[in-house]
Amino acid sequence: KTVVMWFRKDLRLEDNTALLRALTELKDDEQLLCLFQLNPKQFKTGTKNHDYFFSALAHFEQVVKAQGLPLHFMAGEPLASFQALKKAYPDWRKVYLNGDARGQGQVRDEAMASYFRSAGIEFVVTQDSHLHGENSVLKKDGSYYKVFTPYYLQWRQLPKRPAVKLVEFSAKVVAEPDKFRAGQTAFQAVIAEIVHQFEHVGEQQAEARLNEFVMEEMSRYDKRRDIPAIKGTSRLSSYLRTGELSIRKVWQVAAAMPESDGQQTFLKELAWRDFYHMIYSQNPQQKTEELKEHYRQLPWRQDPQLFQRWAEGQTGFPIIDAAMQQLNQTGWMHNRLRMLVASFLTKDLLVDWRLGEAYFAEQLIDYDPASNIGGWQWAASTGTDAVPYFRIFNPTSQSEKFDPEGQFIRRYLPVLKEVPRAWIHAPHLMPQEVQEKVGVVIGKDYPVPMVDHQEARKLVLAFFKQ
Numbered sequence: 001k002t003v004v005m006w007f008r009k010d011l012r013l014e015d016n017t018a019l020l021r022a023l024t025e026l027k028d029d030e031q032l033l034c035l036f037q038l039n040p041k042q043f044k045t046g047t048k049n050h051d052y053f054f055s056a057l058a059h060f061e062q063v064v065k066a067q068g069l070p071l072h073f074m075a076g077e078p079l080a081s082f083q084a085l086k087k088a089y090p091d092w093r094k095v096y097l098n099g100d101a102r103g104q105g106q107v108r109d110e111a112m113a114s115y116f117r118s119a120g121i122e123f124v125v126t127q128d129s130h131l132h133g134e135n136s137v138l139k140k141d142g143s144y145y146k147v148f149t150p151y152y153l154q155w156r157q158l159p160k161r162p163a164v165k166l167v168e169f170s171a172k173v174v175a176e177p178d179k180f181r182a183g184q185t186a187f188q189a190v191i192a193e194i195v196h197q198f199e200h201v202g203e204q205q206a207e208a209r210l211n212e213f214v215m216e217e218m219s220r221y222d223k224r225r226d227i228p229a230i231k232g233t234s235r236l237s238s239y240l241r242t243g244e245l246s247i248r249k250v251w252q253v254a255a256a257m258p259e260s261d262g263q264q265t266f267l268k269e270l271a272w273r274d275f276y277h278m279i280y281s282q283n284p285q286q287k288t289e290e291l292k293e294h295y296r297q298l299p300w301r302q303d304p305q306l307f308q309r310w311a312e313g314q315t316g317f318p319i320i321d322a323a324m325q326q327l328n329q330t331g332w333m334h335n336r337l338r339m340l341v342a343s344f345l346t347k348d349l350l351v352d353w354r355l356g357e358a359y360f361a362e363q364l365i366d367y368d369p370a371s372n373i374g375g376w377q378w379a380a381s382t383g384t385d386a387v388p389y390f391r392i393f394n395p396t397s398q399s400e401k402f403d404p405e406g407q408f409i410r411r412y413l414p415v416l417k418e419v420p421r422a423w424i425h426a427p428h429l430m431p432q433e434v435q436e437k438v439g440v441v442i443g444k445d446y447p448v449p450m451v452d453h454q455e456a457r458k459l460v461l462a463f464f465k466q
């Protein structure tokens, strides 16, 4: 009999809940078939997000093959793929997968569940991606939290499931390349189209980075996490997005360290990830609609020119432009900067947060719809945040505070490299003779600010008061 392990956003062997369960429950007369279903409708070919994921998948395929667990591919609509699989393996009786509780993934899983049921295939879904799943942290009356702090207080108390190591296994596995030739060809075609190269992929790299961060940097995380010029955060987000790293492993390794403010602050960030996951699974309309009902009619601008200048890092505010360069060049952006650029697009330019969310979805290698939508709605003051709309970041004073020497700005905007410290946060104020001396003519080599922040502030306050 055949049992299928359906891999998705869980590209690792260690502490992979569904895989471990499949291997443990496999009977002597059963064989395991490891599968990845490629749905071209989900591809965002040419984007960093897509390229990172498929680089990680290509790496994973090699690793599992070496471990004696060949990964097979099927391409097309999921339903058609699984119907074909059932034809090829009429004795297929069980499928294991780590569930997806939100967005399109949830829609697909529900549709597939009904097919599996009708085809007599047992459907085993496990919660793997989060420390606490979408239904695990509830108020005493069984309802869902709407704000973070009380959620967090409860989240903190709950025991965390330990990470489980994959021990030696002797499962009989399906290794029939001929039956999956078409899927393999489709997979190779996707890999061949990767434009952006990422070297640091894979479970081993992820674990190495986790250990490095926890041992050497975590105790200072609270003091360094807001400074974009240094490596003050874990940079684990892309590994968590693909499942190259187990979130339980992150928790376990970090929580085992001696207590420090850095450690506590870091662990709290992991709660944000679970919180936004719960919020999105409860509010699937949140991708397109403001969570706060009374803000659903706000007349956000759709201006493509304003949006383009923001996306290309041509706003004339160095910290915003350098941040957009970091995103456009590397596919990752520091959290403080995500907050600033999102605030700038929505509060300074009054441009629709949905455009920013969609742009991040393509550019971020760690794109996670729940965290991204949560972050964007937080910045636009339309989400779960209890702070009212008048939290408006001043890009210049934020820049002075978090990049005082302009080190980060100079790294990503080499054109401003020689600008003296006094003007690095607002180069348009540089006197003519200084501009000439450092060879940066404002308006020619670097843009004048596209808005006056104080004026924009007045506008956005009126916008929300409407």
Ligand code: FAD
Pocket: 225, 233, 234, 235, 236, 237, 238, 240, 241, 269, 270, 272, 273, 276, 333, 334, 335, 336, 338, 339, 342, 360, 364, 366, 367, 368, 369, 371, 372, 373, 375, 376, 379
């Ligand atoms: P660390 O500071 O080391 O944090 C450790 C982990 O905690 C992160 O890897 C992440 O999994 C989690 N985490 C930290 N902060 C948050 C947060 N505010 N919300 C949810 N989880 C958090 N994070 C994503 O993973 N994907 C996204 O698409 C995403 N989009 C965002 C968009 C906006 C507008 C904002 C303001 C934030 C967004 N975040 C997103 C949250 C946060 O910026 C990133 O998780 C973080 O920068 C990743 O870097 P790190 O791994 O070094 O984080």
